[in-house]
Structures are given as structure tokens and as C-alpha cells.
Amino acid sequence: MKNPTPVDARAALEKYFGFREFLDAQEQVVTSILEGRDVLTVMPTGGGKSLCFQLPALLLDGVTIVVSPLIALMKDQVDGLTDKGIPAALINSSLSLEGQREVLRGMENGAYKLVYIAPERFRSTAFMRTLAGIKIALFAVDEAHCLSMWGHDFRPDYFRLGKVLEELGHPPAAAFTATATPVVRADILQRLGLRDPVEFVAGFARPNLRFVITHTSGEANKYDRLAALIQEHKTGVIYCATRKRVEAVAEVLKEKKVKLVVYHGGLSDEARTHAQNQFVEGEADVAVATNAFGMGIDRSDIRFVAHFEIPGSVEAYYQEAGRAGRDGEPAVCELFFNFADTRVQDFFIEGSNPSPELILEVYERLRHWADAQGVVIKSIRDMAELIGDEVNEMSVGSALSVLDRAQAIDRFDVPGQRVRGTKILHPNKKGRELTLDFDSLREKEKRDRDKLRAMVDLAYGRRCRQEMILEYFGDVGATRCGNCDVCNEDARSGARAPTDFEALLVKKALSGVARMSTFASGEWQARYGKGRIVQTLIGSRSREILGAGLDRLSTHGILQAHGAAYVNELFRSLLEGGLLLTTEGTYPLTTLTPLGDKAMRGDLGYSLRWPDSLENAVAEPGAALAIPVDHDLLATLKRLRSDLSTEKNVPAYVIFPDVVLEAFSRLKPRSVEAALRIKGVGQAKAHTVLPQFLAAIASYEKKT
Numbered sequence: 019m020k021n022p023t024p025v026d027a028r029a030a031l032e033k034y035f036g037f038r039e040f041l042d043a044q045e046q047v048v049t050s051i052l053e054g055r056d057v058l059t060v061m062p063t064g065g066g067k068s069l070c071f072q073l074p075a076l077l078l079d080g081v082t083i084v085v086s087p088l089i090a091l092m093k094d095q096v097d098g099l100t101d102k103g104i105p106a107a108l109i110n111s112s113l114s115l116e117g118q119r120e121v122l123r124g125m126e127n128g129a130y131k132l133v134y135i136a137p138e139r140f141r142s143t144a145f146m147r148t149l150a151g152i153k154i155a156l157f158a159v160d161e162a163h164c165l166s167m168w169g170h171d172f173r174p175d176y177f178r179l180g181k182v183l184e185e186l187g188h189p190p191a192a193a194f195t196a197t198a199t200p201v202v203r204a205d206i207l208q209r210l211g212l213r214d215p216v217e218f219v220a221g222f223a224r225p226n227l228r229f230v231i232t233h234t235s236g237e238a239n240k241y242d243r244l245a246a247l248i249q250e251h252k253t254g255v256i257y258c259a260t261r262k263r264v265e266a267v268a269e270v271l272k273e274k275k276v277k278l279v280v281y282h283g284g285l286s287d288e289a290r291t292h293a294q295n296q297f298v299e300g301e302a303d304v305a306v307a308t309n310a311f312g313m314g315i316d317r318s319d320i321r322f323v324a325h326f327e328i329p330g331s332v333e334a335y336y337q338e339a340g341r342a343g344r345d346g347e348p349a350v351c352e353l354f355f356n357f358a359d360t361r362v363q364d365f366f367i368e369g370s371n372p373s374p375e376l377i378l379e380v381y382e383r384l385r386h387w388a389d390a391q392g393v394v395i396k397s398i399r400d401m402a403e404l405i406g407d408e409v410n411e412m413s414v415g416s417a418l419s420v421l422d423r424a425q426a427i428d429r430f431d432v433p434g435q436r437v438r439g440t441k442i443l444h445p446n447k448k449g450r451e452l453t454l455d456f457d458s459l460r461e462k463e464k465r466d467r468d469k470l471r472a473m474v475d476l477a478y479g480r481r482c483r484q485e486m487i488l489e490y491f492g493d494v495g496a497t498r499c500g501n502c503d504v505c506n507e508d509a510r511s512g513a514r515a516p517t518d519f520e521a522l523l524v525k526k527a528l529s530g531v532a533r534m535s536t537f538a539s540g541e542w543q544a545r546y547g548k549g550r551i552v553q554t555l556i557g558s559r560s561r562e563i564l565g566a567g568l569d570r571l572s573t574h575g576i577l578q579a580h581g582a583a584y585v586n587e588l589f590r591s592l593l594e595g596g597l598l599l600t601t602e603g604t605y606p607l608t609t610l611t612p613l614g615d616k617a618m619r620g621d622l623g624y625s626l627r628w629p630d631s632l633e634n635a636v637a638e639p640g641a642a643l644a645i646p647v648d649h650d651l652l653a654t655l656k657r658l659r660s661d662l663s664t665e666k667n668v669p670a671y672v673i674f675p676d677v678v679l680e681a682f683s684r685l686k687p688r689s690v691e692a693a694l695r696i697k698g699v700g701q702a703k704a705h706t707v708l709p710q711f712l713a714a715i716a717s718y719e720k721k722t
Contacts, residue, residue, distance in 0.1 A: 022052050022077035030076050031069075034102050041066045043220040047192075048074055051156060056212040057192040058162070058203060061220040063340030067194045068095060071158040075132045076104065080155030081125050084134045087161055087173050089287065092134040094298070105129060110136035111431060112287055125152050137164075137175035140182045141430065154189040159210065162193035163333065166205035167462050174419040180211045188213070196340060197222075197333040200492045222336070222491045223499075226343045229483035230352040230503040231476070240326060240354045241270055247322050248276060248304060251350060254322035256306045257329070257338050259362045267326060268306045281307040309334060318345040324352050327359040330366055331469035332476060332490045355477040363470050369412025371463035372420065374456050378449035379405060380417040381426060384442055392442040395432060420459065426452050471540070475612045480504055480513075480596035481623050500669070504625075509669030512676050513595070513625040517697060521622055523577070524597070527588060528610060528618035530555045530573035531598060535609040542615065544607030548593075548600065551608060552585050587629035595626040628677070651718050652683040658714050662707055673707055674698065686715050 027048050031037050040048070044066050047059050051074040061067045075082035086092050092108045099106035107121045107130050118139075124130050126148070139145055159165070164173040183191055193206050207215055234240050247254065248271075258264045261282040268280045279293035279302045297305045298317050309329055323342040329335040335353070343349030372380075383405060387394045396404075398418070402411040418440065421427045428441045476486055482505050488496035498505055508514065516524060534551050536543045553560060554568045557575025568574060577585050589608075592598045597614035601607045610618065617624055656679060663670040678698040687693040690704050690712070699708060 022074075024049050024052075026077055027052065027073060030073055034076060034104060035069060035073070043218045044070055047218050050216045050218075051190065051192055052077060054190050056190060056215040057218065058207060058212060058215050059192065059194050059218045059220070060198050060203065060222075061194070061196065061218070062222050062224055063196045063337060063344065067160070067196065070194065071156060071160075071192055072099065072104070072132060074156060078155035080153035081128070081130055082132045082156040082158060083149075083154055084132060084158045084160055085137055085176075085179060086134050087137060087164055087176070089136065089290075092136070093291065094294070096132075096134055099132060104131055106132040106134070108134040109139055110134075111138075112291075115433065122148050125149075128153075137173060137179065138431070140178065141175070141428070146182070146185055149186060154186060157183060157186065157189050157191045159191070159193045160195075162195040162206050162210075163198045163202055165193075165209045166198075166202045167458070168199075168201050168205055168465055174422055177209070177423055180209050183210060197337045197491070199333070199490065202333075219492075222488050222493060223484065223496075224340060224343070225499065225501070226346055226348050227339065227484075228348065228350050228501045228503075229339070229487075229499075230350060231355050231483065232352060232503075233477075234354045234356050236356070243352065243354060244271070244324060244326075245274065247324055247350065247352060251321035253303050253317075253320055254305075254324060255320055255338075255341055256304060256324045256326060257309050258306065259309060259327040259329075259359070259366075261308055263326060264306050264308055271304065271306070276304055277302045278304040278306055281305055283308060309338060317341075319347070320344065320349065321347075322350045322352065324354065326354055327362055328353065328355055328473055328477060330363040330466070330473065332472050332487060333469070335473060335476075336487055336491075353477065357474070360470065360474060363473075365410075366412070367463065367466045367470065369410045370416050371459065371466060372413040372417040374454070374459070376409070376413055377417045377420050377454065378452075380414055381421055381449045381452065384421075384427065384440060385445060385448075388442050388445060392445040394440045394442070395437060396440075397437045420454065421452075424452060424454050471612070478596050478599070478611050479613050480594075480625065481613070485623075505669075508625050509671065511627045512671060513627045514671050514675045514677075515622060515625050516628075517677065520626075520628065521617075521620075523580075523588070524592070524626075525618055525620070526573070526576045527555060527585070527592065528597065528614055530571075530576060531608065531610055531614070532618060533571045533573045534568070541612070542610040544599075544601055544609035546608070547606055548589055548608040552582065552589060556580070556582050556585055584629055591626045591629060595624055597624060597626075647680055648683045648686070651686070651715065652679060654714060654718055655679045655682055655711060658710060662710070674703070674711070682711060682715060686719065687712065688716065 024045065027045070031040065043059070043061065047057060047070040050057050051071070059067065059070060061070070071082060071084060086095075089110050089112055092110060093112075096106045096108050107124060109118050109121050113121070121130070121133060122145075125133055159176075159179060164176040165179065166172060183189070188211070191210060191212055193210060193212070195206070198206065203217070203219075232243055234243070244256065244267075256267060258267055261284045264280055264282045268278060271278055279297050281290055281293045285293070293305070296302045320342045323339050325335065325338070329338065339351035342351055380401070383401065384394050387396065398415045399411055402409045402414045405414065418427065418429065422429050426443060426447070428443055430439050430441065432439045472490060476483065476490075479486055482498040483502035484499035485496045531551055532542065534546045534554065536545055550562065550568075553563055554571065554574055555577040557578040559569060563569055563574075580588075589598065592614070593600060593608075596611055597617050598608055599611050613624060659670050659673045659679065662673050666673070675698060678696060681696045681698070682693075685692070685696065687696065690708060693699050693708055693712065694701070694704060
């Protein structure tokens with residue numbers, strides 16, 4: 019069989035999928051796979067990842083194996099392929115033993131082009147022997163971030179896929195994921211052992227999605243927002259952190275006559291499949307799902323995704339939010355944020371990172387429970403209850419995963435039961451004799467907590483949401499989306515990025531706050547209230563300042579020249595912009611947020627509504643900054659800016675920010691050359707909007 023060419027790929031694209039053109043990086047990925055190259059592809063949800071392995075499968079000689087962790091999504095994709103006349107099948111726990119054997123026989127006889135296989139199937143020695151005799155054209159790993167301990171959805175059964183590839187003689191391999199940081203991408207390459215791989219990072223931006231983070235005071239506030247979202251957008255997914263919360267939210271919405279389905283891991287396979295089909299086929303408008311299991315829900319016209327609680331990582335948030343707007347039309351992704359909800363994620367982090375003591379305790383209990391063959395048939399819940407009342411069931415499951423990866427035990431499916439069995443591989447070996455990498459486990463817990471902290475930073479941040487997300491994934495060229503809640507609020511309020519002078523002023527103010535706070539456990543902890551901090555910054559020598567020794571701080575009086583009124587206004591802006599936070603209680607205290615810490619160290623990724631009294635360096639040296647603002651002219655220029663903003667359909671600050679209009683009203687430039695000496699007026703605007711402002715200034719001067 020001759021090697022397929024890009025021309026063959028385009029013909030198959032139109033014949034089987036009905037498309038005449040590839041999207042973005044699809045053609046490059048497909049061409050590399052057809053050339054026999056190993057590939058790692060990062061492509062946003064809705065970007066067409068599946069086609070990148072489905073289309074080559076039609077042209078390559080042999081069967082393409084697709085590893086996927088999602089039973090519902092497997093069925094959805096196999097159904098879609100068979101509807102197109104493409105021979106495809108799946109092997110997972112939903113199939114009987116005879117059904118699995120039938121698919122394997124079909125693979126041996128060349129009856130299928132694609133077979134989706136659950137990762138746990140590769141544990142079986144007999145299964146691997148059968149695969150070894152089958153011509154594998156491509157080994158595709160979907161949701162490849164599950165390979166990495168540093169990822170947001172690590173699956174122990176994925177961990178062994180590198181070894182599986184080795185045992186199969188390393189056929190051409192391709193890994194696909196929607197969300198992977200540079201660290202996770204490197205880990206995927208290493209775990210799979212990809213040979214001279216080609217990496218494609220197609221970009222993470224989803225310009226049709228509007229990201230909104232709503233700070234909520236309680237459940238009633240959240241339900242009000244849900245009602246508004248459903249009324250406005252009709253079709254959506256609501257993600258909840260726990261099964262219990264899914265059921266509670268669903269009950270409230272059912273009372274409001276919302277047509278919905280419930281989807282979580284506590285339901286049977288049949289119930290989940292039925293719920294998915296109802297939603298995908300349009301029989302229900304809303305799906306209420308857990309974060310872990312809701313990813314199997316796939317519908318192109320989802321107009322909103324709501325997160326009832328904060329997810330544990332930016333990766334999880336972005337992947338789940340990415341289920342919205344897969345048809346390219348506008349959609350809203352709204353997170354209801356209340357800091358108290360982070361306790362649920364703290365619980366999950368503790369559960370997925372068991373202590374060394376618990377891991378060894380679980381192992382010794384297994385040895386005690388095992389039969390003569392070293393086998394234990396107990397549910398994780400039963401194990402947790404037998405170990406102790408205070409033991410986290412999730413921690414026991416995670417301990418079993420650690421022991422499995424260390425090849426101390428083997429977990430296997432028990433026919434006819436949902437309970438998995440455990441076989442001790444070396445029954446005579448005691449826990450203290452096992453080779454366990456506790457350093458890596460501690461590092462994983464640290465990274466899990468860092469991921470949650472990054473998610474909290476995003477929630478508190480006052481920068482463009484999409485820009486922050488893209489930077490998290492390593493996109494150094496990320497720019498403001500102009501669509502999220504922060505961008506829209508900045509446009510309405512006149513918030514903007516700082517000038518050099520303003521940035522220096524902010525660094526001084528924040529340094530003063532830092533000197534009066536304590537840094538511990540990776541975060542700033544407040545010690546003083548805002549009033550005391552402002553007094554110190556303006557150089558007060560009151561009894562309270564002198565008595566506390568605050569006059570001896572290097573930041574004492576650092577903002578004295580600006581006066582108390584201005585500094586208080588600046589602090590109001592810093593609090594509003596998320597650079598500072600104030601604790602609740604009888605005596606509120608003020609300290610830095612993570613964003614404030616970055617700003618103090620020189621990061622200019624923030625926007626503020628600057629105090630009206632700020633007289634900063636808007637002009638080149640020598641400009642008459644002492645000239646007072648002509649407020650009548652300023653009002654005229656603001657009206658002109660508003661008209662241009664409406665005409666050009668852009669935010670007002672894009673025309674000119676307030677600080678430039680203030681400079682115009684002080685200096686009243688009469689020529690382009692004079693205006694260009696004002697900071698914030700560039701050559702581009704000199705040819706577009708500046709002439710109209712110069713004309714307005716000239717007209718005003720004639721009248722006065």
C-alpha cells in the first residue's frame with residue numbers, strides 16, 4: 019500500500035467528514051501522522067482534535083487504537099463514526115467479556131479502522147498478547163494530560179501506557195489534549211517515550227467565550243445567577259464539585275421547571291448514558307454534572323457553562339468551560355466564587371495525596387485481608403471503614419493507586435461487580451520493604467496546592483481573564499480579549515494599565531503595605547488596618563505611629579508629597595483592582611493579594627481606575643504639568659471620545675484614556691507635533707482620531 023499523501027487526506031476529509039478545508043493546525047498534525055511521525059498535539063476544546071487521528075486512521079494500513087478514559091465519550095464518537103460509514107468499535111467495561119472478544123476478533127480480521135479502548139484494558143496479559151498479533155497503524159492517546167502526575171486529572175491506568183507502547187513494538191503514537199502546561203507536555207513526552215516527536219500547540223484562545231467570575235455571598239446569590247443564566251442562554255452545563263451538590267442544585271432547578279439531566283459517578287453506567295443521550299439529543303436544556311464525569315457530555319450549541327464552586331486548577335476550569343460554544347457562536351462561562359468553597363478542593367487535595375503512613379497502613383491491611391492467593395475483594399469504602407472512622411475514603415483509593423504504580427499490587431475488574439479486586443504481587447514483602455518514591459508524592463501535593471492557588475489568583479485577579487489563562491499555559495504573546503467581565507468593567511469604568519510614573523507610585527504604596535505585613539506559607543498575612551498603613555506612608559508622626567515604631571520603616575513618608583486624600587483614593591483603587599485585600603471582622607486589616615505581590619515586584623499586568631487627583635507624567639519633561647485642568651474643555655473632549663467610541667464600536671479608553679484627555683485640557687496642543695509630545699499619543703492615533711481632538715480644542719479656544 020502506497021503512503022497516503024496530503025491530497026488523499028483532503029479527499030477523505032470531504033468524503034467522510036464533509037469539510038473542504040482543515041482548521042488551523044489540523045492539516046499539519048494529519049500530515050505528520052501520515053508520515054509515520056510521533057506527535058503531541060495541544061488543541062483547544064472544539065478545535066477538532068478527534069479528526070486529527072480519525073482521518074489518518076482511514077488512510078493508514080491497519081487499525082488505529084484510541085485510548086480514552088471516558089466511556090460515554092467513546093460511545094458518542096464510535097456512534098458518530100459508524101453513522102459516517104467508518105468501521106469503528108469500543109472495548110470498555112460496558113461490554114461483556116464475549117463482546118470484547120468479538121471486537122478483538124474483528125481487529126484481527128481487519129474489520130475496524132478505529133477501536134476505542136479504556137486504559138485499564140491494557141492490564142490484561144491475554145489482552146496484550148492478542149494486540150501483539152494485530153497490525154496497529156496508530157496508537158492515539160486522547161486526554162493525554164491524564165498521563166502526568168503534574169496534570170489536573172491524573173489517571174493511574176494511563177501511567178503504564180509507555181510500557182504498553184514498548185510491548186507492542188512501539189507503533190506510531192500520537193498524544194492529544196486540550197489543556198497542558200509546558201511542564202505537563204514535557205511529562206507526556208517522557209512517559210510515552212515518543213520518538214523524535216513533533217509538537218503542535220495550536221493555541222488555547224477561545225475568542226467566542228466570555229469569561230465571568232462572580233463573587234458570591236452565599237447559595238442564594240448563586241441560585242439567582244443560575245436562574246438568570248438559564249433564562250438568558252437556555253442551554254448549558256452546570257459543574258458542581260461533589261455528587262451531593264449536583265443533586266441539591268438539580269432539585270432546586272427542577273422546582274423551577276428547568277428541563278435537566280443529572281450526571282455523576284454515583285449513577286450506574288446505564289443512567290449516565292441515558293442522561294448524556296437526553297442532553298445531546300436536545301430532550302433536556304441543562305446538564306448538572308460533577309467535574310470528573312461531566313466531560314463526557316458533548317453538545318455543540320451549549321450557550322453557557324456555570325461553575326457552582328471553584329475548580330481545583332486552571333486546567334480543569336478551562337477544559338470544562340471549553341464545552342461551551344463549540345459551534346463557534348458566542349457563549350458565557352461564569353464561575354461563582356466564594357473563598358469558603360476552596361475547602362472542598364483542599365479536601366480533594368488531601369484525599370489525592372495520602373500520607374506515607376496511610377499508604378503503608380493500607381498495604382499492611384491488604385496483606386492481612388488477602389486470601390491464600392493474595393487477593394482482596396473489598397470496596398474502597400469498606401476498606402476505609404475498617405481502617406478507621408476518620409480515614410478519608412478518597413485517600414484510601416489514592417493509596418491503592420500509589421501501591422499499584424509501585425507494582426506492589428495489581429487492581430483488576432471483578433466480573434459482574436462494580437467493586438474492583440486487589441492482588442498483592444509480593445505477599446511476603448512487608449510495607450517497609452517496598453520501593454516508594456515519597457519525595458515525588460510530596461512534590462505532587464505541593465503542585466496540587468499551587469494549582470489551586472493559581473485558580474484563586476484568577477478569581478481575585480483584575481486582569482483580563484483570558485489573558486491570565488493563556489499566560490498560565492505558557493502563551494507569552496497573550497493579549498486582552500476585550501470580552502470578559504474585567505475587560506468590560508475596565509471599559510465602563512475607565513480603568514487602564516499604569517503609566518511608568520503610576521507604576522512606580524503603586525510599587526511604593528504596595529511596598530509600604532508589605533513592610534507592615536507578614537509573609538508566611540507563600541502568602542501575605544495582614545497586621546495593620548488601611549488607616550494605619552496610609553498614615554505611615556504619608557509620614558505621620560502620631561502617637562500610634564511612633565509607639566509602634568513605624569516611623570523607623572524605610573517606607574515611612576514615602577508618599578508624603580501626595581497627601582492623605584490622594585493616598586486614600588489610591589488605596590481605594592488598589593482594593594477595587596484586586597491588588598490589596600481587607601480582612602473581615604471587628605478590626606479589618608489590609609495586605610497584598612498575589613496580584614499585588616506581583617505588581618510590587620514590577621509586573622504591570624493590572625488595570626486601575628486612577629484617582630481623579632493624580633497628576634502624573636503624561637507629557638515629556640518640560641511640559642507644564644502645574645497648569646490646572648480646564649474642566650469645560652475636558653468635558654467637551656470626553657463627549658467627543660464617547661461619540662467616537664460608539665461610532666467605532668470600541669471601548670472609550672481605546673480612543674484615549676482619561677489621563678491623555680486631562681493632558682489635552684491642560685496643554686491645549688494646536689498641532690500634531692505638540693500632541694505627540696504627550697505620553698499616550700502615538701503615530702497611529704495621530705492619523706486616526708487625533709485630528710478630531712485638535713479640531714475640538716481649536717474650536718473651544720475660539721469660543722473662549
